Amino acid sequence: MNLLLKNALLLDLDLGGEGSPPKPGLEAGDLRIRDGKIKERGSLEKEPGETVHDCGGAVVLPGLVNGHTHLYSALAAGMPAPPRTPRNFHDILKLVWWRLDRAHDEASNTASALAGAMDALHCGTTTFIDHHASPECIDGSLDMIEAGLAKVGVRGLLCYEVTDRNGRDGRVAGLAESERYLGKCAKSSGGKYGALIGGHASFTLDEESMAALADLAVRHKSAVHLHVAEDPCDEVLTLSKYDVPLVDRLERHGLLGERLLLAHGTHLNASDIQRANAAKGLRSAHNTRSNMNNAVGYAPIGKLKIPVQLGTDGIGADMFEEARTAWFKSCDGGAGISPDDVLAMLANAARTASKFLGVTLGRLAVGAEADIVVTKYIPSTPLHEGNVAGHFLFALAARHVTDVMVAGEWRLRDGALTSVDEVRERQEIAKVSKALWQRLEGIKP
Ligand SMILES: [Zn+2]
Known part of the structure; x- marks a missing residue:
């Protein structure tokens, strides 16, 4: 997928180099995605054939x-x-x-x-x-x-x-x-x-x-x-x-x-x-x-x-x-x-x-896998490089996650799974669980 993620608040969890401990960071910017990886990061313009996803100034973080x-x-x-x-x-x-x-x-x-x-x-x-x-x-x-x-x-x-x-x-x-x-x-x-x-x-x-x-x-x-x-x-x-x-x-x-x-x-x-x-x-x-x-x-x-x-x-x-x-x-x-x-x-x-x-995960860096989480988290208080953890631990939550990409493919769009019919799968899984529990009850410690 040729994709441009625009207008994102990029929340990094790992700006640490090899051999150094991880450190978080924050930067407004865009990400260009090609062949399942992050190709470019910065202030980017749309290229021909590219789909643009506007993140609306919300927090974007690595999977x-x-x-x-x-x-x-x-x-x-x-x-x-x-x-x-x-x-x-x-x-x-x-x-x-x-x-x-x-x-x-x-x-x-x-x-x-x-x-x-x-x-x-x-x-x-x-x-x-x-x-x-x-x-x-x-x-x-x-x-x-x-x-x-x-x-x-x-x-x-x-x-x-x-x-x-x-x-x-x-x-x-x-x-x-x-x-x-x-x-x-x-x-x-x-x-x-x-x-x-x-x-x-x-x-x-x-x-x-x-x-x-x-x-x-x-x-x-x-x-x-x-x-x-x-x-x-x-x-x-x-x-x-x-x-x-x-x-x-x-x-x-x-x-x-x-x-x-x-x-x-x-x-x-x-x-x-x-x-x-x-x-x-x-x-x-x-x-x-x-x-x-x-x-x-x-x-x-x-x-x-x-x-x-x-x-x-x-x-x-x-x-x-x-x-x-x-x-x-x-x-x-x-x-x-x-x-x-x-x-x-x-x-x-x-x-x-x-x-x-054998791949780079957990980073919004050029060359890293495009495993990306787009949220609807637009901070109500100042968010900057020095207080990322404060927002992560006290405000950001799973309920803010709207879209998720793995290896450059959208797997969650507007809160819905893209690859499966979740309701149908849950109904089938419930039947499997029932049988699992029946077997469980017959097993002695
Ligand atoms: Zn364990």
């Missing part, structure tokens, strides 16, 4: 990236209560999520991804860094997730959650699916879909499994996307089962560095944090609302010097809301971070997705 999530939980809203009330985090996993993931089949895997992707586009989220589990439907499951995302046109950096909690066959099938999808994406990703290597958490992965994950990461020059110290049970069970502290175990497998995307890190102790900060290339994902919902505590994001990216951990894909809550929690929890640090967490998610998808 947002959900830095850690589980699309398989997109059909969980209002689902049947667990057989008893969970007493702790391990209970929540056993009684809720490890039953839901076992209930998934091909139809519900794809429907979950589609439902999550539709929600995301309305919120200006254009890329998922997803962590998938469907133990009764492993082979090809990442294609099912990809199919759901592709239907509405959003990007995905996907992985299958390898674990030993479903026995050896489950582990072997999870590794096979990981390797299959890594191979597929290496051949034909086109920047839209890519693969990481998923692991559940140290406490459900035996030595052979951890070694296999690390081996895949090295051979495919990728990274393991792993839950780490989300709850104290990870450290306690790792120590009792494998006789080694959690971070030592990661290090022993060569994972404490660029081969790891560490989700949560809620219960990293002072020494762990020091070692994490010294680990070159290590990155982590923070999920404020999920941590609050599971009552697992507050991740030490103020002490981490490695890039921290923001994710929803399955609580939708509204990164405005997640960022706002991350800010409130940082104030309440005394993290000592700045509003710009919260925006940097959004930018860091885009940096991770960029690295593994």
Whole structure:
């Protein structure tokens, strides 16, 4: 599409150069889009054959990236209560999520991804860094997730959650699916879909499994996307089962560095944090609302010097809301971070997705992918380079998103999805959810 976005208030989340931390910015200007990328930025005139979209002086920002999530939980809203009330985090996993993931089949895997992707586009989220589990439907499951995302046109950096909690066959099938999808994406990703290597958490992965994950990461020059110290049970069970502290175990497998995307890190102790900060290339994902919902505590994001990216951990894909809550929690929890640090967490998610998808996301820069969110946000108070985070965290919201483009294609126009009939899809998804919940109710913890 030959397109000129005119009269925009360009809100940058990442003006940081390579090796420097992200920093936000603001500038009035226009963007010229060609072949799915941003070709020019500045004060631009219409060229022949070009369609002009007038942004009316409203805020335009790069497509947002959900830095850690589980699309398989997109059909969980209002689902049947667990057989008893969970007493702790391990209970929540056993009684809720490890039953839901076992209930998934091909139809519900794809429907979950589609439902999550539709929600995301309305919120200006254009890329998922997803962590998938469907133990009764492993082979090809990442294609099912990809199919759901592709239907509405959003990007995905996907992985299958390898674990030993479903026995050896489950582990072997999870590794096979990981390797299959890594191979597929290496051949034909086109920047839209890519693969990481998923692991559940140290406490459900035996030595052979951890070694296999690390081996895949090295051979495919990728990274393991792993839950780490989300709850104290990870450290306690790792120590009792494998006789080694959690971070030592990661290090022993060569994972404490660029081969790891560490989700949560809620219960990293002072020494762990020091070692994490010294680990070159290590990155982590923070999920404020999920941590609050599971009552697992507050991740030490103020002490981490490695890039921290923001994710929803399955609580939708509204990164405005997640960022706002991350800010409130940082104030309440005394993290000592700045509003710009919260925006940097959004930018860091885009940096991770960029690295593994092989394209530039999260920037309104020449050469970057044209993943662009047009809003109707016309600030009622002065908005300038110095107070971007103040507007982002206290005023900008998903309700302001009107039009969203991914790779230069409009995927949301005037609040409506362009690729699918959303009402019809929702009706079909509701039928799939009903069947999913029926299966769920028959699954014992
Ligand atoms: Zn998670």
